[in-house]
Amino acid sequence: MSARVGRELLLQRDAQTIAGVRTKSVSINRNPVDITNDDDDGYRALLADPGEIQIDLSVEGITKDSALREAATSTDNVFQDMQLTWPDGYSITGDWFLASYEENGAYNEAISFSASFQLTGVPTITPATGS
């Protein structure tokens, strides 16, 4: 895959790209299981499988509509089948818990927002298909 511009990394809910987004950030934390014991000659030993994989997502942008704010103040806590798609076709689809939402309204700037999501459950991963 050649270098691609960030705006081609798409965040979609119900096949609609979330409006106003400027920055997306994904982190995949793989928490190892430490099994170090006296037999390991002083070196750390980890299980081959991670104990827990956490996929977190944060987005920032200019507020264009009230969809995320309404979700943040309602019981609509989990966004079903929200999809993150890379330009090469790789995608992560799953249920995302809306963990935080923030808006900023400086008197001389456009209203902006940031939100963070945490993946819950097993996602559907689509491998990359192209460049």
Add this chain to the structure above:
Amino acid sequence: MNSVQIQQAVRDELLSSSAVVNLVTGIFDEVPQGQAYPYIVVGEDTAIEWDKDLQLGVEATLTLHAWGRKAGRKEVKTIMDAMYDSLHRAELVITGLHSVLCIWEFGETFLDPDGITRHGVARYRIVAEREATI
């Protein structure tokens, strides 16, 4: 980057203000030879990108000049105040764009080197986004 549309929108906003129009002989990009004082010139601009993933936008500044020949600075200051009342926090109507904000940044008055002409300078910041998404 829509600089022409922004310049046009600012000029239209000034022309819609009778307080401004009644003070000057015209609002110009290029001032005609022999134009009578006082008048306003829509001058220098800057523009930087103000995009979102799916929508293009621009953050621009536009410098306006007021020129007068009456003794004292009151004439150009009065014009500058009228421009401020017209433009500061105005919702500009920009062709093809949605105006997010129009804000006065600073103003200054000078006596020009000719010793006769009074010159006022005011800069405004404009943020706008294209109505169409990409």
